[in-house]
Every structure is written in structure tokens, then in C-alpha cells.
Amino acid sequence: xxxxxxxxxxHVAIVLDGNGRWAKRQGLPVIAGxxxxxxxxxAITKHADQCGVKFLTVFAFSTENWKxxxxxxxxxxALLKYYLKNEAKEIINNNIKFKIIGRRExxxxxxxxxxxxxxxxxxxxxxxxxxIALSYGGRDEIVHACQNIAALVQQxxxxxxxxxxxxxxxxxxxxxxxxxxxxxxxxGEMRVSNFLLWQLAYAELIFSSKLWPDFTKxxxxxxxxxxxxxxxxxxxTIGV
Numbered sequence: 001x002x003x004x005x006x007x008x009x010x011h012v013a014i015v016l017d018g019n020g021r022w023a024k025r026q027g028l029p030v031i032a033g034x035x036x037x038x039x040x041x042x043a044i045t046k047h048a049d050q051c052g053v054k055f056l057t058v059f060a061f062s063t064e065n066w067k068x069x070x071x072x073x074x075x076x077x078a079l080l081k082y083y084l085k086n087e088a089k090e091i092i093n094n095n096i097k098f099k100i101i102g103r104r105e106x107x108x109x110x111x112x113x114x115x116x117x118x119x120x121x122x123x124x125x126x127x128x129x130x131x132i133a134l135s136y137g138g139r140d141e142i143v144h145a146c147q148n149i150a151a152l153v154q155q156x157x158x159x160x161x162x163x164x165x166x167x168x169x170x171x172x173x174x175x176x177x178x179x180x181x182x183x184x185x186x187x188g189e190m191r192v193s194n195f196l197l198w199q200l201a202y203a204e205l206i207f208s209s210k211l212w213p214d215f216t217k218x219x220x221x222x223x224x225x226x227x228x229x230x231x232x233x234x235x236x237t238i239g240v
Contacts, residue, residue, distance in 0.1 A: 102135040
């Protein structure tokens with residue numbers, strides 16, 4: 001079945017899992033797996049764009065990851081800084097719109113400046129929107145939305161009976177993200193790990209045994225084909 005003939009999901013999310021295990025299997029330091037994973041992300045983003053995916057959201061660093069050993073965190077932040085400095089031009093030239101979702105206040109001022117520069121320079125791009133979840137947690141995102149809404153109620157700008165799903169969506173970290181269509185997790189782990197909990201309410205879930213650095217364009221194609229075979233009823237009809 002050719003990809004041109006199938007229903008392509010508008011919004012795809014991927015948990016980039018297995019970088020460390022990949023590095024250990026290669027006899028390399030853990031950070032080498034994350035470097036390789038960053039290169040794979042570049043290739044997959046371009047391919048997803050070519051396939052017609054409009055939004056790609058990836059889980060790179062969770063709120064819980066701050067609790068890991070400081071050396072690991074420092075290496076990953078250094079890699080992030082390198083990526084933001086050296087890939088900005090390519091992101092912009094490839095017509096990619098770049099976003100970060102998560103608790104930015106936990107990131108360094110330098111990293112926040114680099115993020116802001118790429119977001120501003122890529123804002124008018126019309127290709128795929130690449131959102132990287134960084135210092136992110138799905139429950140934390142919902143709490144953040146609830147806090148903002150509660151403040152509006154307290155200030156008298158909003159009545160409690162005006163709160164609905166649409167309002168909550170507008171107070172998420174990136175309210176422009178549409179509902180999630182397809183969720184992919186690599187490395188054989190079969191859980192969502194606190195990622196996009198609000199957005200994935202009706203998402204199709206696919207779990208790949210591949211470690212993220214081994215994930216290829218063909219693997220993405222297979223996930224898109226599997227998505228096209230799914231019957232998405234959203235609870236409105238009874239399957240037979």
C-alpha cells in the first residue's frame with residue numbers, strides 16, 4: 001500500500017526511548033546514544049513532513065529526568081545547547097516551525113534565549129511543526145492549565161460553569177497543537193509515561209521494539225500504514 005493512498009495522521013507524537021541502551025550495546029558512553037538519536041530525529045522529521053504529517057511532537061526530557069544524576073543532566077543540556085546552536089539554520093531553511101513545550105523556567109537563560117531565537121525565526125514557516133517536549137510532564141501540563149483557569153475565576157474574569165474542554169485546551173503549554181492522532185513509543189516499553197495525557201485521549205497507540213537510534217523512515221512508514229488500518233470511532237459508534 002502506497003503512502004499516497006492512505007489516511008495520514010495530522011499529529012504524530014513519539015517517545016524517543018532507548019538512546020542509553022543503544023549506546024551501551026555499542027560499548028559507547030550514554031551521551032553517544034542521545035547524539036545518534038538527535039540525528040535520527042532530523043531524518044524522521046524531514047520524512048514525516050514529506051509524508052504529509054503536519055505536527056510532530058517528541059518527548060526528549062521529562063520533569064522527572066531532573067532527578068537523574070547531575071552528570072547525565074549536564075551532558076544532555078550541553079547536547080541540547082549544541083543542537084539549538086548548530087541546527088537552527090537548517091530548521092529554518094527546511095521550512096520547519098519549531099516549538100518547545102514544558103517548564104522553561106527550569107532551563108538556563110542561555111538555552112531559553114536559543115529556543116526563543118529559533119521559535120521567532122521559524123514562526124512564519126509553513127511546513128511541519130516540530131514540538132520538543134522539554135522539562136515536560138503531562139500531569140504537570142494539566143495542573144498548569146488548571147492554575148491559570150483558577151486565577152481567571154478568582155479575578156472574576158471567568159465563571160466556573162464556563163469551564164469546558166475547549167477552555168482547558170487553550171491553557172495548555174502549546175494551545176495550537178491539535179488532538180493527537182498517532183502515538184509511537186520506541187524501545188519495547190509499553191506505556192505512555194506521562195506524555196501528552198490530555199491530547200492523546202483518542203490517539204492510536206503503536207509500540208515499536210526498535211531502540212530510538214535504530215528507528216528508520218521505513219519504521220515510520222509502517223506506523224503510518226498501521227494507523228490507516230485502524231477504525232477510529234471516538235466512542236460514537238459500535239464496532240462489529
